[in-house]
Amino acid sequence: MEKGLRLENISKRYGTMTAVDSLTLTVPSGIVFGLLGPNGAGKTTTLEIIEGLRRPDEGHVWWNDMDVTRNPEHARSHFGMQLQTSAFFELLTVKETLELFHSLYRKRLSVGDLIERLDLTEKQNARVGGLSGGQQQRLALACALINDPEVVFLDEPSAGLDPQARRTLWDVILGLKSEGRTVVLTTHYMEEAEVLADRLAIIDHGHVLDEGTPRELIQRHMPAAVIELSRTVGVDASVDLPAVQRTENRDEMTILVSDHLENTLVGLVNWAQREGRELTGLTTRSATLEDVFLELTGRSLRE
Amino acid sequence: MNAIIVLTKSLLRQTVRNRQGLFWTLFFPLVLMFVFSFLGNSQSQVNLAIVAPSGPSAVVKALKRSPVFHIQRTNRHVALQEVQQGTMDAALFIPPVDPHHTTTLTLRYNNANAITAQQVVGSVEAFVAQADIALSGQPPLFQVSPQAMTHSHSSTYLDFLLPGILALMTMQNSLFGIGSGLTRWKEKGVLRRFQVTPVRPLQFLTATIINYVVVxxxxxxxxxxxxxxxxxxxxxxxxxxxxxxxxxGMGCFLSIGFIVAGLSKSQEATIPIINLISFPMMFLSGVFFSVSSLPHILADIVQYFPLTYVANAMRGLMSGQLTAASAAFRNDIIGLLVWIVVTGAIASRTWRWE
Incomplete structure (x- = not known):
């Protein structure tokens, strides 16, 4: 039997709304797997079904050879979970909170080690209610790790964190992978997905649009290069430029997706000289996950 | 079992550290009793302003001797003003005495406070009747010997109030504690976090109940x-x-709290519902005054309220009118048990973790 998590034809409906629509997915063990999708795409519901928190209407989830859907409680003893909105008793201290969770499990990591590892030593005697957003996230992560889980689920782990706190969190997550744990996370941040995820699934309307490594996804959907320039330059679809696949406006920028960067650039420079325009804000780059995401869902990730 | 113990410990710790919550739990009951214990003592004396012709007067002398009155001699204008302002309960105007005619003593009182007004008029009339007989030199035809009917002691309003306050506190702690505390945890995701641990819902509920019972x-x-x-x-x-x-009592109000917390989605929605349930009982169920002073139709309904059962049983036990063997006590207990079974059944059906 294949090692890892397997989702087979998972469906979940709420009334007439289909949150997850016969979704099939494999997460090999020992990697960081990212679930990407716009708000309302069904990420959290999918995650909760994998965690055994919700029963799917159809389909099965397997962890190695264990049926998670049938034995959610047994499966959860192998899982560590950080929920999107999880709060703790505000008047307990960080240490007391971890000790409480510690005493609920049989297989467990030491509270002292976790405090140190998640950089909570200074705050261990502080009340939970007075922690900053980043400290609360680290506490939530520490609680998710207390039972020494084989799979760690993180629902939007870096939501609302400043860049500094986000980088600290990334180090912790990469550390989990190096210990042989499997990490499944949902995120809104492309950069986070690119840095952390070995494999990604892009989800919308409750099913997987595509799945693979970040490089594979970019290769498959956006082999081209991207030219960005200020919208005020006035380039639009009516301007005839060589090798341009698509022209679109994103915020203050005009985006040109090109099959052949050199040809398009020459065409653009010639057009500018002819029309007497200045090419303000011109940059070129290879396509990113953000472009893939936009291509697949038609929506920006951060909306 | 271990999970229940560690959860209970954590919850109690949380409760003890919630200084504000503890303060308000005890503040109102303590202040109410403190205030009422004073009112009970000061009600016995009547502050009486006296306006009389200068010179010694038998009536004034007798009034001064009476323990019922605290008197102050003054002039007409000041006396009326003080009664108006409430610094004096009443003013008594004594004209020069004519031994051949009935002398009319005018009593001006402020009837803004009906109870004080009644007490003043009553005491002055009783005093004058007594003085009349005493000054006439005849032995009185009748005499009243007052004998209290309470069992073991003379009862003050505080003695009446204490069991009521205890009943009220039982309701408030349980209803507000569960109703608002649990909704808050539900809303903020605390319950959900425990749902993903090996803790079973029943263990969490048991710990919560122990916490509120201890409190x-x-x-x-x-x-x-x-x-x-x-x-x-x-x-x-x-x-x-x-x-x-x-x-x-706690069992009953905790169940009602569970129903409210189970049905409502946010803490903001819970508070008015709890107030709607607790306010009528607070004022009608015999906490501050006896249910028997209510109109009959109302009293017939109020006697079935859970707080009425608690207050009646507590007051009966604490005044010595009821013992554990009394039929009335058993009725109160049966009433509460019926409430617990009914509300417990509803709570178990309506409870939701999210």
Whole structure:
């Protein structure tokens, strides 16, 4: 039997709304797997079904050879979970909170080690209610790790964190992978997905649009290069430029997706000289996950 | 079992650290009893302003001797002003006495406070009638010998109030504690976090209930201690039956709290519902005054309220009118048990973790 998590034809409906629509997915063990999708795409519901928190209407989830859907409680003893909105008793201290969770499990990591590892030593005697957003996230992560889980689920782990706190969190997550744990996370941040995820699934309307490594996804959907320039330059679809696949406006920028960067650039420079325009804000780059995401869902990730 | 113990410990820790919550749990009951214990004492004396012709007067001398009155001689204008302002309960105008005619003493009182007004008029009339007989030199034809009917002691309003306050506190602690505390945890995701641990829902509920029961019993102990040692309330404290009533009362109000917390999605929605449930009982169920003083139609309904059962049983036990063996006490207990079964059944059906 294949090692890892397997989702087979998972469906979940709420009334007439289909949150997850016969979704099939494999997460090999020992990697960081990212679930990407716009708000309302069904990420959290999918995650909760994998965690055994919700029963799917159809389909099965397997962890190695264990049926998670049938034995959610047994499966959860192998899982560590950080929920999107999880709060703790505000008047307990960080240490007391971890000790409480510690005493609920049989297989467990030491509270002292976790405090140190998640950089909570200074705050261990502080009340939970007075922690900053980043400290609360680290506490939530520490609680998710207390039972020494084989799979760690993180629902939007870096939501609302400043860049500094986000980088600290990334180090912790990469550390989990190096210990042989499997990490499944949902995120809104492309950069986070690119840095952390070995494999990604892009989800919308409750099913997987595509799945693979970040490089594979970019290769498959956006082999081209991207030219960005200020919208005020006035380039639009009516301007005839060589090798341009698509022209679109994103915020203050005009985006040109090109099959052949050199040809398009020459065409653009010639057009500018002819029309007497200045090419303000011109940059070129290879396509990113953000472009893939936009291509697949038609929506920006951060909306 | 271990999970229940560690959860209970954590919850109690959380409760004890919630200084504000503890303060408000005890503040109102203590202040109410303190205030009422004073009112009970000061009501016995009537402040009377006297306007009389200068020179010695038999009536004034007799009034001065009476323990019922606290008197102050002054002029007409000042007397009226003081009554108007409420610094004096009444003003008594004594004209020069003509031994051949009935002398009319005019009593001007402020009827803004009906009870004080009644007390003033009553005491002055009684005093004058007595003085009349005494000054006439004839032996009185009748005499009243007042004898109190309470069992073991003379009862003050504080003695009446204490069991009511205990009943009220039992309701408030349980109803607000569960109703608003649990909704808050539900709303913020605390419950969901425990749902993903091996803790079973029943274990979490048990720990929550133990927490509120401990809080309820300790605060009841503090209130009883304060009332009996500092305010000198003279009540009986039969521990075992009192404990039974307190526990059953908590059981009933915790169940109602669970129903409210189960049905409502946010804390903001819970508070008005709890107020809607607790306010009528607070004022009608015999906490501050006896249910028997209500109109009959209302009293017929109010007697079935859970708080009425608790207040009646507590008051009966503490005044010595009821014992654990009394039929009326058993009726209160049965009433509470019926409430617990009904509300418990509803709570178990309506409860939702999210």
């Amino acid at each position: 309820g019993l300790v605060s009841s102990g503090i209130i009883i201690g304060f009332a009996t040692t500092i305010l000198h309330a003279t009540v009986l404290v039969p521990w075992v039956p009192l404990l039974i009533v307190l526990l059953l």
